[in-house]
Amino acid sequence: MPFLQVEGLCKSFGGLKAVNNVTFDVAEGQIIGLIGPNGSGKTTTLNLLTGFLKPTAGAVTFKGENIIGRPRSQMCPKGIARTFQIVKPFLGLTALENVMVGKVYGRDSAKSLKAAAEESREALTRVGLADKARMLAKDLTLMQRKRLELARALAAKPQLLLLDELMAGLNPKEADDACALIQQIRQSKITILMVEHIVKAICALSDRIVVLNMGEKIAEGTPDEIICNPQVIDVYLGRAHA
Amino acid sequence: MSRTSPEQSRRIQIIFILLLIAILVALPQVIKSDSTINLAVYVLLFVSLASSWNILGGFSGQTNLGHAAFFGAGALTTRMLWLSGWNLFPSLLAGGLVAVALALLIGVPAFRLRGVYFAIGTLALSQILYITVGNMLPMISSLPAQDLAVYQLAPRYYLFLAIALFTIGAGYALINSRLGLGIMAVREEEDAAESLGVSALKHKLVALALSAFFGGLTGGAFAFYHVGYYPQLTFGPEWTFDALMMVYIGGMGTIVGPIIGAVFFVILRELLALNLAEMHLIVFGTLFILVVLFLPGGFMGVWGKISKALARQQ
Ligand SMILES: Nc1ncnc2c1ncn2[C@@H]1O[C@H](COP(=O)(O)OP(=O)(O)OP(=O)(O)O)[C@@H](O)[C@H]1O
Ligand SMILES: [Mg+2]
Numbered sequence: 439m440p441f442l443q444v445e446g447l448c449k450s451f452g453g454l455k456a457v458n459n460v461t462f463d464v465a466e467g468q469i470i471g472l473i474g475p476n477g478s479g480k481t482t483t484l485n486l487l488t489g490f491l492k493p494t495a496g497a498v499t500f501k502g503e504n505i506i507g508r509p510r511s512q513m514c515p516k517g518i519a520r521t522f523q524i525v526k527p528f529l530g531l532t533a534l535e536n537v538m539v540g541k542v543y544g545r546d547s548a549k550s551l552k553a554a555a556e557e558s559r560e561a562l563t564r565v566g567l568a569d570k571a572r573m574l575a576k577d578l579t580l581m582q583r584k585r586l587e588l589a590r591a592l593a594a595k596p597q598l599l600l601l602d603e604l605m606a607g608l609n610p611k612e613a614d615d616a617c618a619l620i621q622q623i624r625q626s627k628i629t630i631l632m633v634e635h636i637v638k639a640i641c642a643l644s645d646r647i648v649v650l651n652m653g654e655k656i657a658e659g660t661p662d663e664i665i666c667n668p669q670v671i672d673v674y675l676g677r678a679h680a
Numbered sequence: 681m682s683r684t685s686p687e688q689s690r691r692i693q694i695i696f697i698l699l700l701i702a703i704l705v706a707l708p709q710v711i712k713s714d715s716t717i718n719l720a721v722y723v724l725l726f727v728s729l730a731s732s733w734n735i736l737g738g739f740s741g742q743t744n745l746g747h748a749a750f751f752g753a754g755a756l757t758t759r760m761l762w763l764s765g766w767n768l769f770p771s772l773l774a775g776g777l778v779a780v781a782l783a784l785l786i787g788v789p790a791f792r793l794r795g796v797y798f799a800i801g802t803l804a805l806s807q808i809l810y811i812t813v814g815n816m817l818p819m820i821s822s823l824p825a826q827d828l829a830v831y832q833l834a835p836r837y838y839l840f841l842a843i844a845l846f847t848i849g850a851g852y853a854l855i856n857s858r859l860g861l862g863i864m865a866v867r868e869e870e871d872a873a874e875s876l877g878v879s880a881l882k883h884k885l886v887a888l889a890l891s892a893f894f895g896g897l898t899g900g901a902f903a904f905y906h907v908g909y910y911p912q913l914t915f916g917p918e919w920t921f922d923a924l925m926m927v928y929i930g931g932m933g934t935i936v937g938p939i940i941g942a943v944f945f946v947i948l949r950e951l952l953a954l955n956l957a958e959m960h961l962i963v964f965g966t967l968f969i970l971v972v973l974f975l976p977g978g979f980m981g982v983w984g985k986i987s988k989a990l991a992r993q994q
Contacts, residue, residue, distance in 0.1 A: 488875060514877035522875075528868035530933075539865045542858045543877035551858055587872075594876055 439502050441466040441629055442487075442598060447496035449482055449653075456482045458653035460496075464598075469620070469630045471640040471661075474650035475674050480633040481523055483650070484600045487631075488513050488520050500598065517545050519596035523603045523633075525583045527575035533586055534571040537561050537593045544594025558593055565589040565619060581612050585619075592623065599623065601632040605639060613639060637675065641665065649674065704841055708834040717833050721905060723946045724840035725898060729919065730926040730938035731847045732894035737924070738933035739855060740887035741867030742791075743799045746806030747895050747923055750779035752915035754896025756813065759821060759903035759911070768839075772900040779896025780889045787888045791881050806915060814912035822908035836905040843901050847894040852935050854890065863887050867933075925968045931980025940979050 440463035449457040457479040464470050472480050485491040487498055489510030498506050500518065508516075519540070528536050537558035541548045548554035562568050565585040570578060575586060584604060591599060601620075605613045617639050623630065624643075634640040640647065641661035649657040649664060651673045657664060664670055708717055733747050754775035761771035786805050790798040823831065854860040865873040866880045874880055899914055922945065930941025945964065952963065971978055 490871070490875075509874075509879070511874040511877055511879040514875060520875050522872070526869045526872040528865050528872065530868050531864060535861065535864075539861060539873065539878065540876045542861055545877075547877075551856070551861070554858075590872075590876065 440464065440499075441501065442631075443497075443499045444483075444487070445497045445499075447483065447486055447498065448494045449479075449486055449491060450494045455653045457486065457493075457650075460650070460653075460655050462648050462655065462658060464629060464631060466597075466629055467624075467627055468645040469624060469632065469643050471644035471647040472631060472633045472650065473635070473637070473640060473647060473664075473674065477652075478650040479653040480650055481602055482653075484520060484602055484631070484633065487600060488518060514540075514544050514594050514596070515547075517595075517597035518600065519544065519591040519594045519598075520600040521584075521587045521591055521602055521604060523606070525580070525587050527578070527583050527586055529576040530574065532572050532574055533562060533567055533578065533582075534558055536575050536586055537589050540590040540593030544596070546595050558589075561589045561593045562586075564592070564622070566615075580607055584608070584616070588619065592628075596628060598629045598631065601630060601634075603633055603635065605634055605636050617643060637665070701845070705838075708837050714833055717837055719946070719950055721833075721837055721840050723943055724837075724844045725902060726923065726926060726942035726946050727939050728840070728844045728847045728894060728898040728901075729923040730930070730942045731844070731851055731935075732891050732898060733920075733923040734891075734927045734932065734934075734938045735851050735854065735894065736887045736891035737927060738937070739851070739860065739867065740863045740884050741933075742884055742888065744802045744888075744891065744920075745799050745924075746786075746802030746804070746920060747891075748915050748917055748919035749782060749802065749806035749809050750892040750895035751899035751902070751919045752806070752809060752813065752911075753779045753782050754899030755903040755914035756899075756911055757896075758900030762904060763821075763824070768904060772897055772904070775900035775903070776893045776896040779892040779899070783888050783892030784885065787885050791884050791888075806917065806920060810912060810915040810917070813915050814910075817911040819910075820908050821911050828907065831907065836901070839901050839904060843894070843897050847898070848935060848939065850890060850894065854887075855935070859883070859886060922964075925964055927978075928968060929971050929978050931978035931983075934980045937978055937980040944979070 442464040444463070445461050447457055447460045448455065460483060472483065474480055482491065486493050489505070489508055489512070493506060497504060500516065505513065505516070528539065534555065538551070538554045541554040541558050542551070548557055559568070559571060562571055565588055567582060567585055567589065570582060575583065578586060588604065605616050608616060613636060620630065620632070620643055632640070632643070644661055646659065647661055647664045648655060649670050656673065657667045657670050659667070665675065707720060711717065729747070729751060733744060736742050736744050757778040758771045758775035761774055762768055782805070786801050787798070790801040855864070862873065862878040863883045863886065865876070865878050866883045870880050902914060926941035926945045927938045928941070929944065930939065931937025949960065975982055977984065
């Protein structure tokens with residue numbers, strides 16, 4: 439049984455088919471890249487997997503259990519955590535408190551606030567924000583906010599982590615750091631589904647890549663297969679990559 | 681100047697709080713003037729009412745424009761039960777619980793709809809109750825002669841003091857708990873909170889229930905305190921808007937802000953002898969607008985900025 443199984447997933451907004459009959463599997467421990475042009479339905483797919491949107495049709499099973507129709511606040515305790523394309527920090531809370539929310543409410547939650555605070559400090563250290571623990575999230579830079587969002591999701595001890603353009607808006611050096619961070623996360627046996635526009639990064643990190651175009655899956659395979667796929671080159675990568 | 685460690689400053693805080701409580705407990709023994717005690721009663725009443733509004737409005741970020749409904753429901757329930765022969769404490773508890781029931785009645789549908797429905801719903805609820813109670817109970821509610829003969833101010837004062845401390849203590853315990861962390865997370869960013877496992881609806885309802893409970897208790901204390909009033913009075917919009925203004929002026933979402941706001945507001949009103957409703961609105965309405973425009977964060981926000989600046993100076 440696959441770890442995550444997506445079958446015939448559809449989502450329409452009025453007449454627009456944002457996600458149309460998308461099917462793919464994710465095996466435990468893998469990193470799956472989800473790519474495609476702007477508006478191809480990547481974020482919508484993540485929203486469907488996390489209960490932020492209800493699909494028009496289709497099925498999603500996570501560890502053998504149907505998760506369609508569950509309230510979105512039940513996904514994290516089940517082991518699915520996510521980040522947002524446009525970061526959503528708790529602006530008025532400190533960095534430490536931001537992470538503590540994941541610790542207290544996530545899967546396998548901390549026994550006490552004190553324990554949560556200690557473990558959250560470690561999570562902040564892991565993403566390089568140890569010295570920012572007492573700063574308010576609204577005083578952090580974009581890069582720091584992205585790291586914070588990642589730390590918060592990791593604090594919830596997910597088995598499946600969905601990342602929506604974690605590297606967008608970062609300079610090359612910061613993007614490299616983010617890559618290293620994701621490599622580290624993979625060591626801790628967390629399965630990752632990541633949306634990213636930086637082709638180099640996604641190819642370096644992913645075991646498999648799923649390509650969407652106008653809501654439909656047009657290709658799936660290893661990074662090597664994907665960068666040679668004529669249809670993918672045509673709609674997304676462009677001639678330069680070929 | 682030597683700097684104080686966090687433990688030291690925490691100890692100083694605790695000593696200061698205990699001292700303040702001791703003074704408040706001793707007050708009726710020392711001061712024999714009824715008018716001063718009556719003023720203190722109103723200060724404590726509004727400390728409770730503002731702090732209870734703040735549990736929902738400040739910590740969970742939901743704007744309640746009908747807190748008077750909870751204050752009034754508590755007052756009406758407690759007054760009826762107590763005058764019908766119930767003991768005071770069960771009557772007060774019943775008042776708080778009726779307020780909670782009313783709160784959930786409006787909160788469950790309004791929070792599901794999100795947006796401004798809650799603010800409008802609570803305002804409508806309190807106005808409907810205000811009119812309905814005015815029509816159904818048009819007679820003044822006075823204490824019976826035998827109660828009046830033995831009426832004492834001090835026990836009333838102590839009841840208000842106890843409820844104020846209880847309300848403040850509950851707010852403090854809440855924001856230092858797991859539940860409080862979830863409530864504040866929902867206030868800051870609902871989507872992110874839910875993505876981390878916090879149920880927004882549940883956490884808003886908890887904050888609402890607590891807020892209504894303490895609002896209802898405060899109303900119950902008013903029912904025990906007041907010699908004679910029209911039952912409609914306790915449902916009047918001024919209970920809501922006075923409490924709300926105190927919270928904004930003092931500092932929303934903090935423990936100390938509503939306390940400072942209430943003390944400032946009640947004492948200023950007394951000094952200016954603002955018994956005319958219009959004057960009251962003009963003065964406090966203007967003050968409120970000025971604070972919202974120029975001092976977001978209220979007095980506590982200003983204090984925070986000053987102490988930060990001082991810390992940088994050192
Ligand atoms: N809530 C919504 N209501 C209506 N249309 C929507 C909604 N969300 C997304 N869409 C539309 O669905 C399509 C897919 O959007 P989606 O955000 O999933 O794209 P994406 O692949 O994440 O793009 P990008 O790379 O720009 O982030 C777009 O045409 C978008 O305008
Ligand atoms: Mg997107």
